[in-house]
Amino acid sequence: QFCTELTGITQGLIDKEGSSNTIESVVDAWNEWCFVNDLLPQSEHLANACVVTCGDWDLKTMWSKQQSTSKCNNPCLFHSW
Secondary structure (H helix, E strand, O other): OHHHHHHOOOHHHHHHHOOOOOHHHHHHHHHHHHHHOOOOOOEOOEOOOOOOOOOOHHHHHHHHHHHHHHOOOOOHHHOOO
């Protein structure tokens, strides 16, 4: 319910409309958005932005599994959190 209220996306909408987005296309769009908005790290130790998660599970555990399954690029801001 929280996510539906936040995004307006419902399961019915996904079931009816589907999605033409793949994880690969979303990661590419995310990286492009970060580039356009000057959010990419300037160097290994000088970040312009950060990704906020609730613990290590999101990026350390789940994202690494998703990335290996889909073989997509690693988003630039997902290197550290």
